[in-house]
Amino acid sequence: MATAPGKIDAAFHDELRRHYSEEELVELGAFIGFNIGYHTFFGTLKFYPMFAPDGRLVSQEESVRIYGAAPVSLAADRSAA
């Protein structure tokens, strides 16, 4: 849906139906669409997790050092392949 929406066709939905109900397909699709929209927006705002993995409250600068400035992206992996 995020990197090649044209591939989410009737055949793909038929395959999904072997594992998920119609209700679950709507739930998954809406969840994924919501996340595609919001994570790109959030990415432009440049904010990072408030807490370190050990539970400490950290500054945004330290959070960047801990977690990295940009996430490892599925899209980046594919373009590099």
Add this chain to the structure above:
Amino acid sequence: MTHVAPLAPEAITDPELRELIARCEELGVPDALFPRILARVPAYAKALLRAMLMSHAEGNVDHRLKEIIRVQLARFAGDPYFSRLRSRRALAAGLDEAAIDAGSGDYDDDPRFTPAEKLALRYADQMYLDPGKVDAALYAELKQHYSEAQIMELGAFIALHYGMQVFMRTLGTAEPAAR
């Protein structure tokens, strides 16, 4: 026919959801089709439709500008359903098809748009086309024309509507519902 069929109107019995669908139909965006698909998961449908209506039709950014942005994004998402829908409220307020098309074209050189409107169109355009360009400099420029609240209003509107357009695209080519 969409890949996931919409529920029949009579199968939707939740009064709150029915009222939200009626509000969608009154605005025209979305029409009844997308809500009737979402209605398979009523709790999701209510949360998402309420957020879509609020982000599009309420707040402190001009609804006509949001409608131009919404169509720009739907065309970019390749979603024929949301691309063809139009807000009745925006049309009643004077928005025309020429302005909608201009918002999806070379808007930066179009004298019908103010500098603030051009900037909002660029914010939406680059959010998904080239998000690396939505940087500190662009936010600083946005703050010259919009309050922080208006920038969050625009960003949240853009993110939610684009996300739902991408989802709807994968459900298959669909004509807006007949009224």
